[in-house]
Amino acid sequence: MKRLLCLTICVAVLITLCGCGLVADTSELLKTPQLTGEMYAVEKALKENVSGAYTLEYPSLGEKRSAIVLEDLDGDGTKEAIAFYSQADKEEKQMHLSFLVKNSGKYETASDFPITAAGVEKIECCDFNGDGTKEIAAGFEVYGNNEKTLVVFKLQSGRPAELMRAEYTNFLCNDILSNGKNQLIIQKLSQKSMTNTAVVYALSGKSFSKFTSCSLDGNATSVNRMVFAPLSNGKPAIYLDEIKGVGAITEVLLISGGKLVNSLGQQSNGTSKNIRTAGIPFYDIDGDGVLEIPIPADDPSATENGVNHINWYSFDGKSLEMKESAFVNVVDGYSIVLPPELYGKIKVTKNSEERKRRVFYKGDDNSEKELFSIAVIPDGAESKSENGEVLATKNGESFVIDIKDEGQKAGLGKGKIKKMFKFNDF
Template identity: 25%
Template sequence: MKKRGGIRTAALALALSLSLSGCFFRGADELYAVPQPPKDYEALKVRLSEVIAAGGEYAAPLSGELIQTVQLQDLDGDGQKEAIAFFRFSSDEKPLKIYIFRQVGEEYEVLTVIEGAGTAINCVDYVQMDDEPYKEIVVSWQMSEQVHSLAAYSIGPGEVEELLRTDYNSYKLYDLDQDNQQELVVFRTPTDGPPQAELYDFHGVLGKTDTAPLSGGITAVADGGVQAGYLMDWVPALFAVSTYGGNGTITDIFTCRDGKLENITLDPDMGESRETVQFYTQVTGTDINNDGIMELPQPTPLVDYKITTATPNFWLIHWRQFDAQGEAHPVFTTYHNDRDGWYFILPETLGNNLTLARSDLPGGGERAVTFSYWEGDEAVEPKPFLTIYKLTGTNRVSRASLPGRFVLFPAEGLAGANDANTIYAAEFRDGWDCGLTEDEVRERFAIIKTDWLGNS
């Protein structure tokens, strides 16, 4: 199907800026009543009501960034936005419908309808996959709780062309080859073959152009378990995190060179990305130092002083960047305290000579971790150099003001502590000189972002 240039709409952005953030409604309690919009939207409201009167019910996407029931997108690149609405007709053979409306004069009309089978629309994306001004629509149809079908569509007035359809475990849309167009990478773990990543690109038609293996020891790539980011030298890459070894994860890093998809961390002899295996899964890849390059964690269990347990009490996290050849380069090391919601960048002079100890007060109002220099000799006691406190409760300000303590967060210090439910403070200990000032401790301390945590 040749894409047609007849899509025209009226400007829709102004009215939606009134607290609607690009959508008409969000909450479940609002799914059956469109809010009272400005007069420009009365015609669209009439068309939505007609769909409902014909037996439709709103069926917003279940996941992803776009989960509104009615969405606005400039699908033809003319600077004006079409309205896309999601419905379910329970009695139809293909019950799921995506209505696309355009404005003609003072009226709205249906431009086209995308129909799908399944129980729900899992997620939707609007992306530029070729050099034409039109966006393609990528839809994940939920066939059952465990099975999803991925399809991409090209649209025009009154017609829809399905460009591809495939099953998947996870997928990502990203400009891997830096041609200003989105490529689609689908991750699959079929029962009748090895796990692999599949590259779909637009060359006249949208089709599979290459494949690359995933690590052979994986169980599955989780839906949504793929991150997009940059390697060193600003090479775009996809970071696919899969379950591995029962309770661990492994990360495969994919790049695209000359149209070829490559797993740059895969050891060809072992068939796995052994360099990125981790069994402490509370942290995932992130740009932890805010330089625009993705860092991956390499957790290492920390030896406790005079404590012998089967499970490590503390872990160090070595953060590393990767180059386009799959080689790892260290950035820094942190102690990552997901229990108390903070992390700390360790002094470089410390090396591996560290042990930690908790000393929480009864009642939970003061939780403390003490850092000590220790060379691993059980006969020599560790030398404490820093304690970091998490303080809650009504006496948190007075506890943060005890002699020797200084506030790490909130940033305003004690001046802003009365407005904070939690205060983080620190105190130098005299066992070993870590070489840091109070300001340097503050610079190395940070609150954990909740989306880093594997269980969040």
């Protein structure tokens, strides 16, 4: 009895101690991680200069996602600091871009620029005139994606001076002209006026000048991505994925004859040849460094059954070359890639409720024979052995194949189907 009493007391003490740990102040867990190293030194200098409370602001896009960006802008071996923060007054939120330099091993604020905006979208540090000093291009969200302001600064006597301020939808800093200097490419979409343009600006002296421009699809309603990447022939280009109606299109801009041209824009009838489901973006499907463009296959059965039969093409600025043909399941995140010998001979149907795709072979006599099916089954939902073999697993779900007799006769075993199956990485 004494042993039982002692054991009970010990358990009670342990539970009490554990309980104390569990009910500790959770605010400690919610604190932003403390900055260290040079970041800490920059924030310390910021605190000394800013009057009143402030909040660090983080860019939502781009490679530089920190509220404090360290960059050697002038190439002297010492990094300057660009910090984004906001302060709220009674009427509106005020954003700030603070520029800090290092003197005698200590950061100090050199300039502070107030900007009326709700957040920071992106920052780029680019040398626009080839003088070895990088300019600062910072994009700010004024009213979400509907109104954004780009501000470009140039270092003068060690301090930034504003060079340019412009409205934008997207911007890039790249050498689209292939002249060894970066250019500023601004894309601006206006649903109100149904205009969509891209302009290339070049920095000459202390100001930017418009070098060339072109029109894009004015019926687009938003832009998902704007990327600088090579064409299949290695020449530089700008790829844009845009939402148009309930679908998406890709436009490709390049320099031809010294002018910016929309080389994969609308057809003569005002439509786009690559309009497709919005969830399928341009993507490097084969890992060769060249983006492929998704274009719906000429497949009436795919349209009839509500599935996405996509042909992926590389583009050299003039012609398209097909690299892959696949049935893309956007909802469940996988594709069935067709081997060349099956091009034009496969039909796929879907059962959204069962999350199943059935694959049929289309004969020359219009006959259809089911080869296999793929179903997505959450782990623990039901016995997978009753539904076929597990092909792959991801995020607590199994992708199960059921190979039919006709599939076996056609040589479509699990190994071959596994080569045809791949998860969508986009």
